[in-house]
Amino acid sequence: MNHPKHNPLLNRLRKGRVMFLLLIFVIVSGWCYVDSSIETGPYNLVYPTNFGNRVNIPADNPTTKQGVYLGRMLFYETKLSSNNKLSCSSCHQQDKAFTDGRAFSPGVDGILTPRNSMSLVNLLWARKFFWDGRASGLEEQAMTPLTSPHEMGQSLTTSAQKLTQATNYPTLFKLVYGDEKITGDRIVKAISQFERTLISANSRYDQYLRGAYQPTPDELKGMELFNTMPHPEKGIRGANCSHCHGGPKTYMELFHNNGLDSLPKDSGMEILTRLPADRGRFKVPTLRNIAFTAPYMHDGRFKTLEEVVDHYSEHIEQSASLSSFLQGESNEPGGKSLKLLPVEKKQLIAFLNMLTDSAFITNPAFSDPHLLSTKNKKH
Amino acid sequence: MKKQFLIACMVLLSFTTIPFISQAQTIKISGEVSTPLTVDAAYLQKFTQTTVVRKDRDGKDHTYSGVILSEILKGAGVTLGPELKGENLTKYLLVEASDGYQVIFALAELDKSFTDRAIILADKVDGAPLATADGPYRIIVQDEKKPARCIKQVTAMQVHFVK
Numbered sequence: 065m066n067h068p069k070h071n072p073l074l075n076r077l078r079k080g081r082v083m084f085l086l087l088i089f090v091i092v093s094g095w096c097y098v099d100s101s102i103e104t105g106p107y108n109l110v111y112p113t114n115f116g117n118r119v120n121i122p123a124d125n126p127t128t129k130q131g132v133y134l135g136r137m138l139f140y141e142t143k144l145s146s147n148n149k150l151s152c153s154s155c156h157q158q159d160k161a162f163t164d165g166r167a168f169s170p171g172v173d174g175i176l177t178p179r180n181s182m183s184l185v186n187l188l189w190a191r192k193f194f195w196d197g198r199a200s201g202l203e204e205q206a207m208t209p210l211t212s213p214h215e216m217g218q219s220l221t222t223s224a225q226k227l228t229q230a231t232n233y234p235t236l237f238k239l240v241y242g243d244e245k246i247t248g249d250r251i252v253k254a255i256s257q258f259e260r261t262l263i264s265a266n267s268r269y270d271q272y273l274r275g276a277y278q279p280t281p282d283e284l285k286g287m288e289l290f291n292t293m294p295h296p297e298k299g300i301r302g303a304n305c306s307h308c309h310g311g312p313k314t315y316m317e318l319f320h321n322n323g324l325d326s327l328p329k330d331s332g333m334e335i336l337t338r339l340p341a342d343r344g345r346f347k348v349p350t351l352r353n354i355a356f357t358a359p360y361m362h363d364g365r366f367k368t369l370e371e372v373v374d375h376y377s378e379h380i381e382q383s384a385s386l387s388s389f390l391q392g393e394s395n396e397p398g399g400k401s402l403k404l405l406p407v408e409k410k411q412l413i414a415f416l417n418m419l420t421d422s423a424f425i426t427n428p429a430f431s432d433p434h435l436l437s438t439k440n441k442k443h
Numbered sequence: 444m445k446k447q448f449l450i451a452c453m454v455l456l457s458f459t460t461i462p463f464i465s466q467a468q469t470i471k472i473s474g475e476v477s478t479p480l481t482v483d484a485a486y487l488q489k490f491t492q493t494t495v496v497r498k499d500r501d502g503k504d505h506t507y508s509g510v511i512l513s514e515i516l517k518g519a520g521v522t523l524g525p526e527l528k529g530e531n532l533t534k535y536l537l538v539e540a541s542d543g544y545q546v547i548f549a550l551a552e553l554d555k556s557f558t559d560r561a562i563i564l565a566d567k568v569d570g571a572p573l574a575t576a577d578g579p580y581r582i583i584v585q586d587e588k589k590p591a592r593c594i595k596q597v598t599a600m601q602v603h604f605v606k
Contacts, residue, residue, distance in 0.1 A: 192543065318543045338466040339577050341541060341596060387542070388576035388595060 100241065103129040107257070109188060112265050114273060114312040119188045122201060125253045127260055130239045133433075135258025137236065140432040143226045145216040147172045152209065152255070155181040158430050161353035162262065172215040178330070180364040183357045185350055185424070186313050188260045195346045195362045196333045198226035202256035203249075210252070217252055220248025226250070236255025238342060264352050264424035272418070273312055279418065286415030289408055294395045301375065303402055303412055307346045307389045314419060315350035320387040322348075324361060332362070334385075343385040355420045369413050377404040468541070468579050470564075474601035475534060477520025484579070487566060490514050494584045495561050497593070505584040509565035512536075513553045519603050523554050533605045538582060541596040546582075548592070550602070561585045564597065 107127040109119070121127060138144065139152045155169040155177075158161040162184035167281055168176035179195050187193075187202060199205035209215040210223065224246045227233040234244040241250055269287075271277035279287065291310065292302030319333060320343040328344035337343075346362045360366040366375065380390055380401040396403045404412070424430075470482040480486075490510040499505050513523050517520040527550055536548045551557045565583045566573060573581055580597040587593070
């Protein structure tokens with residue numbers, strides 16, 4: 065480093081002292097600027113080719129390494145809630161594939177959410193968010209939990225003010241957006257960038273699809289049932305799950321009534337559209353990491369995968385808005401539900417367990433960054 | 444006092460019933476069109492009705508009736524007929540259903556001067572309105588082996604250029 069004593073200019077000129085202070089200032093502010101460990105530049109989203117490139121990244125929010133870093137800080141930031149106790153991660157916990165193990169989740173005021181917390185995975189490909197698809201982008205989606213009085217309960221303006229007063233955030237926002245201004249828009253954009261990196265592509269099913277895993281006989285049989293439409297007249301047995309949950313991502317962005325109730329308490333998309341055909345219609349959720357995301361369905365009514373499979377096998381409730389894919393789908397002629405054999409249910413569940421991606425739920429890049437930094441420095 | 448209570452009850456009641464005033468499904472036509480349209484049952488009645496016979500999953504023939512899709516699109520000013528040439532041949536129709544399902548047709552697949560195969564927007568099967576889970580509108584593609592593009596519960600159609 066330049067030491068002033070060895071600089072002849074500084075020794076000769078009285079002005080040198082000013083220069084010295086200036087130099088110190090530059091060095092110190094450069095060091096304060098941001099922790100040098102933060103990488104910058106475009107973020108490379110890596111995923112298998114069979115996921116396809118129909119990704120959803122708005123033109124005004126490209127994914128950058130520094131943006132993802134900031135987004136991850138904010139995803140785990142309790143200052144974004146009115147009581148400083150809740151963050152996104154309160155209801156979206158990594159070890160539960162970003163769900164929370166509850167049927168309904170308490171917000172800052174203790175009031176429970178009306179629907180079950182959703183797993184956050186492979187959102188890069190999603191275009192409609194929430195159980196009823198009402199949000200058309202992650203940026204738009206994030207505003208709801210942040211500001212809803214029964215979730216994090218704080219206006220975006222207050223959130224921006226609180227972050228402006230925090231030591232590390234202004235410099236981080238500068239690194240991401242070019243200046244230190246903190247706004248609600250910049251908060252939701254960074255969070256969305258982080259969410260787009262939550263890619264899960266290493267379950268045993270993914271490994272099987274790329275020829276790197278040999279499934280057990282039960283898994284193979286379960287996979288076949290999952291992908292086959294039953295045809296009792298032709299002696300073909302199946303569970304036909306892939307009609308709604310199919311493809312390499314086990315997510316197809318469809319909205320259906322899967323026969324939970326004939327008179328639903330929560331009428332789902334009908335509340336938005338007022339169309340009787342939308343009664344009891346909800347997003348067909350991803351089945352990725354399904355073993356970790358109990359309880360199941362929009363109201364968390366099923367505690368186990370066994371209960372879910374029993375539903376499709378025995379308890380499809382008839383109604384005018386029941387999906388046509390589930391009407392008269394049965395392994396018995398004239399049956400109203402699938403009517404699977406006990407061994408077939410076991411095989412189907414063996415396949416569902418193949419969708420577990422342990423690398424995803426333990427990926428250090430998705431964990432709470434505040435835990436790491438508090439170990440090293442005090443706040 | 445009693446009266447206020449009654450009024451309060453009525454106000455509350457009127458709130459709870461609002462979501463249950465049912466609407467009728469329509470189809471929005473947009474994109475590369477000269478006149479964006481919202482198609483409803485009354486609008487469809489203005490066109491000649493065409494029938495197409497197709498086997499369903501039950502293995503039996505069913506008679507679907509409705510309107511030739513290209514006729515509806517012409518009403519919105521889509522470049523069909525003599526205009527379907529040059530770069531207009533790189534246009535496609537994206538059809539979307541209420542469950543989020545989407546399929547596409549190249550415009551040339553819909554045009555009479557290219558093909559005799561009828562593609563209709565059906566609202567009836569065997570003379571009766573389509574079932575709730577299929578209708579009120581469904582595309583029926585004559586002679587197409589797989590039913591995957593006979594998209595049910597159609598809610599929107601958009602014409603686009605390939606990028």
